[in-house]
Amino acid sequence: MDKPLTLLNHIAPSFPVPTLHLHDQVQTLDQKLTINGPSKLSGHVHISGSKNSSLAILAATLCCSGTTKLRDVPNLSDTRAMGSILSSLSAEVEVSGDEVLINADGVSCVEPCRDRVKEIRGGFFVIGPLLARFGEAAVALPGGCDIGSRPVDLFMRGLRALGAIVELRDGKVEARVRNGRRLVAGKFRLDYPSVGATETLMMAACLADGVTILSNVAKEPEVIDLAHFLNNSGAHIEGAGSSKIRILGQSQLHGTECTITPDRIEAGTFLLAAAITRSCINISPVFPSHISSLVHKLQTAGCRIRRSGRDSLEVSAVCENGDRVFRGFNVTTSPFPGFPTDLQPQTMALLTTCNGLSRVEESVFERRMTHVQELQKLGARIDLSGSRALIYGKEKASALVGSELTAMDLRGGAALVLAGLAAEGRTEISAAGHIYRGYEDIDRKLAGLGADIQISSSTASVLA
Numbered sequence: 240m241d242k243p244l245t246l247l248n249h250i251a252p253s254f255p256v257p258t259l260h261l262h263d264q265v266q267t268l269d270q271k272l273t274i275n276g277p278s279k280l281s282g283h284v285h286i287s288g289s290k291n292s293s294l295a296i297l298a299a300t301l302c303c304s305g306t307t308k309l310r311d312v313p314n315l316s317d318t319r320a321m322g323s324i325l326s327s328l329s330a331e332v333e334v335s336g337d338e339v340l341i342n343a344d345g346v347s348c349v350e351p352c353r354d355r356v357k358e359i360r361g362g363f364f365v366i367g368p369l370l371a372r373f374g375e376a377a378v379a380l381p382g383g384c385d386i387g388s389r390p391v392d393l394f395m396r397g398l399r400a401l402g403a404i405v406e407l408r409d410g411k412v413e414a415r416v417r418n419g420r421r422l423v424a425g426k427f428r429l430d431y432p433s434v435g436a437t438e439t440l441m442m443a444a445c446l447a448d449g450v451t452i453l454s455n456v457a458k459e460p461e462v463i464d465l466a467h468f469l470n471n472s473g474a475h476i477e478g479a480g481s482s483k484i485r486i487l488g489q490s491q492l493h494g495t496e497c498t499i500t501p502d503r504i505e506a507g508t509f510l511l512a513a514a515i516t517r518s519c520i521n522i523s524p525v526f527p528s529h530i531s532s533l534v535h536k537l538q539t540a541g542c543r544i545r546r547s548g549r550d551s552l553e554v555s556a557v558c559e560n561g562d563r564v565f566r567g568f569n570v571t572t573s574p575f576p577g578f579p580t581d582l583q584p585q586t587m588a589l590l591t592t593c594n595g596l597s598r599v600e601e602s603v604f605e606r607r608m609t610h611v612q613e614l615q616k617l618g619a620r621i622d623l624s625g626s627r628a629l630i631y632g633k634e635k636a637s638a639l640v641g642s643e644l645t646a647m648d649l650r651g652g653a654a655l656v657l658a659g660l661a662a663e664g665r666t667e668i669s670a671a672g673h674i675y676r677g678y679e680d681i682d683r684k685l686a687g688l689g690a691d692i693q694i695s696s697s698t699a700s701v702l703a
């Protein structure tokens with residue numbers, strides 16, 4: 240364990256950001272997307288690095304001595320916020336394009352900027368690395384989209400199982416190692432396979448004394464990405480991607496190089512964009528196994544999806560006879576390898592244009608249905624009861640009509656973009672900054688495929 244540090248409310252300069260085109264601006268909630276539809280898409284779109292993998296791996300660099308180099312880090316408001324969190328701890332963060340260099344050897348406090356942590360859910364992940372490397376941490380309760388309860392009790396109980404004293408007070412979680420030296424290995428079973436809790440405990444256990452066993456853990460690809468990064472940094476992790484992970488703690492980890500995996504949620508969103516506009520596009524890079532549940536549903540509806548290269552997929556949503564009728568289907572969200580909750584709102588947008596009655600059940604987040612009332616403004620017929628929705632599809636092509644909408648959260652906002660692409664006339668989406676938390680250059684990418692889409696702001700733009 241590195242030398243203990245003082246708990247400070249220290250705020251270092253903001254996360255340095257890359258040199259960008261003038262178009263690239265700080266995305267604020269007052270921004271508006273305007274879409275003139277219906278759209279017909281064609282061509283190729285590049286899938287950016289995974290937001291969720293980037294946030295976890297950026298946090299994990301706090302475990303490492305020396306410099307870490309990350310490639311394909313997406314330029315998003317969430318990744319910039321995580322960079323600011325690291326900077327607020329006095330870690331060195333340098334950005335050049337999609338490459339980020341981080342060196343945490345100069346960390347001088349263990350309490351990151353409260354305001355930045357409250358911006359994103361992933362900001363809380365730093366509690367594991369800070370506690371493991373420096374013996375103490377104080378991290379504000381996290382923020383992120385208001386889509387339901389995401390309590391930190393799993394994090395707290397898991398850290399206690401590793402020999403930490405953990406207390407919640409004044410809106411932050413304070414933790415320190417009980418023995419005054421380092422965390423100790425333990426066994427912990429998660430009540431629910433939370434991705435964030437799995438990743439945080441995995442990072443902490445990498446520097447604990449002994450062998451830690453975590454069970455009923457998340458199996459998401461992002462967990463595997465983090466395990467690969469930590470193993471390349473000198474950790475010894477086995478079982479990532481299964482329900483049980485074994486970690487042999489090391490005395491220290493070192494910097495390494497890592498390429499962030501493609502964002503499976505962005506890839507799925509563009510597949511759905513092709514489907515809802517009844518278009519044909521190619522996407523890459525993508526790992527089909529990461530989105531197999533969505534691919535199966537789209538094929539059931541009538542899409543043709545095939546591999547067009549080593550890491551490419553081609554989706555064709557236009558039938559040979561020109562028919563644009565798709566069959567509806569049912570969706571229940573669940574942890575990986577089930578249907579991802581982060582694609583539920585976008586899938587519902589598609590289902591409003593499909594034939595027949597479709598059912599969507601959200602089993603992960605209890606408030607992830609705020610997009611329903613916005614889709615209804617476009618003419619969608621949806622009956623909502625709690626976390627269950629019945630979608631009455633159209634007999635033929637979309638009957639959605641453009642309207643003024645508001646993005647309530649990241650993925651719900653993406654659903655509105657897809658619906659706007661299919662709707663007749665102009666759709667204006669306010670609070671579009673939510674969308675840019677998880678989609679790099681979504682307006683430019685869609686415009687490159689042929690969509691008529693523009694972004695504007697009611698306030699003066701600030702260069703990122």
